[in-house]
Amino acid sequence: MAMQPHSKKRVCYYYDSDIGNYYYGQGHPMKPHRIRMTHNLLLNYGLYRKMEIYRPHKATADEMTKFHSDDYIRFLRSIRPDNMSEYNKQMQRFNVGEDCPVFDGLYEFCQLSAGGSVAAAVKLNKQASEICINWGGGLHHAKKSEASGFCYVNDIVLGILELLKYHQRVLYIDIDVHHGDGVEEAFYTTDRVMTVSFHKYGEYFPGTGDLRDIGAGKGKYYAVNIPLRDGMDDESYESIFVPIISKVMETFQPSAVVLQCGADSLTGDRLGCFNLTVRGHGRCVELVKRFGLPFLLVGGGGYTIRNVSRCWTYETSVALGVEIANELPYNDYFEYFGPDFKLHISPSNMSNQNTSEYLEKIKNRLFENLRMLPHAPGVQVQAIPEDAVNDESDDEDKVDKDERLPQSEKDKRITGDGELSDSEDEGEGGRRDNRSYRAPQPQPRKRPRLDKDASAVKDELKSEDIKDDVKNMSVEEPKKETATNP
Amino acid sequence: MAANMYRVGDCVYFETSPKSPYQIRRIEELNKTASGNVEAKVMCFYRRRDLPNPLIQLADKHQMAQSEDSPIAMKLKKICLKTPVGEEQAAQAVLDPALAAMEEESSDLPGTDGLAPKQRHQAKHRELFLSRHVETLPATHIRGKCTVTLLNETESLLSYLNKDDAFFYCLVFDPSQKTLLADKGEIRVGSRYQTEVTNLLKEGEEDPRNGEELETLVWTPEHGLTDRQIDQFLVVSRSVGTFARALDCSSSVKQPSLHMSAAAASRDITLFHAMDTLHKSGYSIESALSSLVPASGPVLCRDEMEEWSASEANLFEEALDKYGKDFADIRQDFLPWKTLKNLVEYYYMWKTTDRYVQQKRVKAVEAESKLKQVYIPNYNKPNQALISSSAGGGKTPAVLNGGTNGTAALPPAQICLSCQVTTSNQWYMWGPEHLQYRLCGSCWQYWKRYGGLKTANAFGESEAEATKVRPDGDETALSASHRPHRCTVLNCAKEFKLRAHLARHVATAHGTGEGARPVMKTRAAFYLRASPFTRLARRLARALRRPRHFARSPFSPINLQQVKHECEYIRRFNI
Ligand SMILES: [Zn+2]
Ligand SMILES: [Zn+2]
């Protein structure tokens, strides 16, 4: 096993050996087993021994109601497959039943998933770790009083709430193919958490995540949505991920980051429609890691489970800064990875509907929004050493063009029956980048709130006449009020 | 080759009638029928021409609202989104009062600013409406690929016009309800949806969180052992496991050979146990070794795979056949002595076995009728609307009742209806037969793909709309023919679909008549026009107005008396 020390980090990993045995039900695409498959790969790749491994506690109802409503959690606690019939009304109210079925051990499953993310956040708060991983977490669709999209308890929101005790600003990034609506909604009106979600948009679950959804009230401009189309490939993804994240880091200056690594954005996912490889997906982890902030990695979607476990195994290795062989080690689930038994996967021949022109326009629009953030001129120079973030990421682009995957790996081919290539020509150590990235030192700084208010007022003035009209109109339609909460 | 390979998920042209434009469908499934043909289950996109007129109006208004960023536009957007409107009346009632305030003269698509009139005309051909309507068509009727994407407001329509076979959509059409709906979710705002945000701990404030209660350490990398030492220990624990299997009766029955015992002892459960043992022994190899061989004999770790007897495995397969993966039922009726977790764990391991692979092969044969892609060669047969160009004298297709003399260049009277060229390699009959309209080859292709004529001329789109040929029983035959309202002002002759629009056009473009607004307003229940006094008051009583406050609390009344008083006061002092 080649060990190329990138930047070695202290990594804590959360796992409960029971997690793989929760079963959503026949035909349900969500399979907690993928987390166990990942775990077994980690052991046999020798990555296990390089991390602190923790078994998380089961999050208590008290912990969950830091975000969720009491009656919703009470319901999750009481509902079982054998008493479902007594809960018909509540099941409808809390959206439990179809996509989010009642299954045996449902509440425990939520407890473990949430317990991991909360414990990981506390660990980062105590500065006892630089990177924490909870592949059992990442359930980003869960709402305050509602299950959604296979998610019941939003471990991410709970983790971020924990981080907020020690961090003035927390950045949330979501690379699941679906919009991270649960997290976005939870923090939609606060300026202390910025949510950035890259997702397929248009006739796709959950339907939110429009470019124009930017947050509300104090949280205006603190929700960033990157709506994408079918067929995103590694190159396109990086071309939008790098500039957006760099700009977000520069303007928002978070002191902790949470990355949701939903693996349904991989090529060939049962529910997805992107064309990312494990490398392209893992590249996002690598890029975020370089900012050197306390870093929480959670799982999420991912429905072609052999690829999910490949992806999260690779991303664990990226977090550790350890290179691992493309040849998969033998393990209990080795047969799942046939016929090639390789770590890396090839993109399919699907067409990419995201033209560079489209991505460029999206990017520019988002930059315009980010410019609206309160920004203390000069502070940025202090906070981020000039050679650290900005230049680096520009540099990155250039370096990357030369270091891209070997051509053979990019070769488009027709995939038969969702199987994986066995003709993958392995380019070991694709990116060997030993430059050290000086982490931007997050310094507590006073942010000129006045600034923001001033600009907001300006805004207000321009459209005040219209607003008056809106106000009057709502007399006619009392149900639909303007959707801003002071 | 790749161009003729059609995959599930592709958007394609389907030809269901030779004289109509192609239909645009997205392939959802490809199935092989018993007769060996391939059927495509497809999702329907509708063109503008397929929609009832009032809905098109609604779509345009929605568009306009979308393209504006003003709060009023945002408000409108929400109304449109939440109100599936089918009837013209309903649509007007909901939309008119508000829209009247912002609607400009033209009812064109947004983003068309800066487009030439011709481009504006063509842009409409690129708009589609998504539906949830699914139908089954023979794959051989596929005539090519196209792309359909959700229009993003950063895009100009020009980018679609510049690309062949590129379409966009904004709205979802329900053909049975005849309604339009925007396909957009909503982030809700309010204390029922947002979380309370934790406060930053103050200086010296204790975090009540106790890390130790939240987790149990299972392994630490700070152990002082080398990789080699760990690997060695893993080999030893597997050896112990092999020996333990030799001593264990039930194991030695299941694994009669040494090889099999060693393989069983190498499963992950043994390795995880070894790592746990190392951790619990404080990473002392010596003490870990001794806990591998306690007084009771060498440690034996068996997972579900090994734990299950051959007859249990048979029962499981039988049950799986009968119930599928309903493990609760399987447990109840077949293996009540196992727990659900036992079953799930076993199931995922069983999937790695030869027996599963064999079963899968059987299933794969069954599933062969589901295809991922299909090859459809280019369609080369001439369309029946094609006017024979062979110099065969009066030999014209049966559908032609004379009228051409069979030469490529038709008599000057019969020029291309759309682009007015008189020479073309191919000519097509278009429109009702008695009118003897002709399209050149390129305009015919355009018509087939985009469902309209390249240029809007005297015979215009609307003429075509009124006379277009529709296959019988076609789902799309929804729109009643609708005579356009034409401007009678000299040299103008613009056409409008609604009388109201014509009236407004006349008023704004030609400055005559009573103006369109009152015409529309008669139906509008509510139109707010600031009176001179109100406007004055807005300027004068600035302090009382507090637009932010009132925008957020739409139900709190504004104290008019106070405003009046204030104005009076200011007036007096200024005079
Ligand atoms: Zn997802
Ligand atoms: Zn022509």
Ligand SMILES: [Zn+2]
């Ligand atoms: Zn006119």
